[in-house]
Amino acid sequence: MRDMQRKTDPRMAAGLHEQVSVHFSGLSGRDLMEPLITRVFPGRVAMVSSFGAESVVLLHMLASIDRATPVIFLNTGKLFGETLAYREMLAERFGLTDVRDVRPDPVDAARSDPHGDLWNSDATACCWFRKVLPLQCALTGFSAWITGRKRFQSPGRASLEPVEIEFDRVRVNPLARWSPADIAAYAAKHNLPEHPLVKKGYPSIGCAPCTAPVDAGADARSGRWRDQDKSECGIHFSDGEIQRGIASISGDD
Template sequence: MTGLAQSPPSSAPDPVGVEQRAQTLDAALRTASPAEVIAAALREIGRDKLALVSSFGTESAALLKVMADVDPAIPVVFLDTGWLFDETLRYRDSLTELLGLSDVRSIKPLDADLDRDDAARELWFSDPDRCCLIRKVEPLKRALAPFDGWINGRKRFQGGARADIPVVEADGKRLKFNPFANVTPNDIAAIYATAKLPPHPLLAAGFLSVGCMPCTSRAEAGEDDARAGRWRGRGKTECGIHTIKTS
């Protein structure tokens, strides 16, 4: 692949410089494969300063497989909100072993935050945005503190706020890589088939997208939206980790 600057990893990124780097990288990687994007992220950031954030959801194994083929030692951040399905936790463990992931970090919300804001553990119902903030957004900020860049699995075909995501963008002082921005559902299915990846256990039960238990439901008849069933009836489509800057 040509046109990609081989700049050394930065130890002290600044927002202005990150924005410029993101634009340059995005232009160079606009048509790159997911593996090429991850390899470029490694060259640009360095393994010690790069993390992949995964929900271990219904499509997560595809991105984790591509990453593992590039470097299985890239740190993987998993947000254990306290409301996840047991099936998701078991899926995390099985994929970690299957793919040989050597640095999976399960991050939980702070007990002090839960006791202060969600003592009755019913915040998901009364204020789901606040619930996501203390269970996902704030834990992710803590988890990403040592890193200068992160990789995630958003795709344009998921629609909504994701329809126009770039391949590389600035996220405050960090670079954010979206290696699956250009993939299609068929591309993901091909990765699963070729690598013989196990599906998420809840997919067969009708869950197209899996998040926290109280805010996830099965897809209804005729519903084919990739994120159908998330925060149903709420008018909410994102938890906040992709809409609130991490730094």
């Protein structure tokens, strides 16, 4: 299991997934992250973080394992100022040395969204060039990536596994089985700073134009793309869903 291959084809990836699942599927949180970062994929794993409402938990765990692990931050150009300030503060507080601000390609932006209001007419296309494409580029060369998704967040994530295969890469969801109470308890135990918008009614935080506050007790993600038939930005879609997304955006579907 030590120092697995840098690049894999789909068949090799399936074998890799099986090995990782057998060894690690019963773990979660830091217990899952530590061996993958230090022994299985040394130097070839990145965390993707929105620096949103619950991101602080995984970032704290990561810092306790290896502060030099790359953290990919998708700076879409549409984020809240509070999120940008929170990203700076957490990186400094935790001593994270490789937070990568990943931005949309300026040529794509000029061509796809010259007025900056594409989110209002075609959110899928907006997410595509501001999030999906930049992330695909940023993950080049990595064998595994870590996300903060949880089962409780939405029906679409209800069966989320801690370890998934995605193309030729392993996707790790250390908090998949965690509850809101687990997350709150961890944050309280380690005295972790809260995103400043949480207190203002934002339990889930993405881009400013597409995130609204929600009433107390409401579905945390109900403020995302409110009034739209959309619940995910697309960065976590499976292969088939991504292909349908490409077809949809290019007008082929």
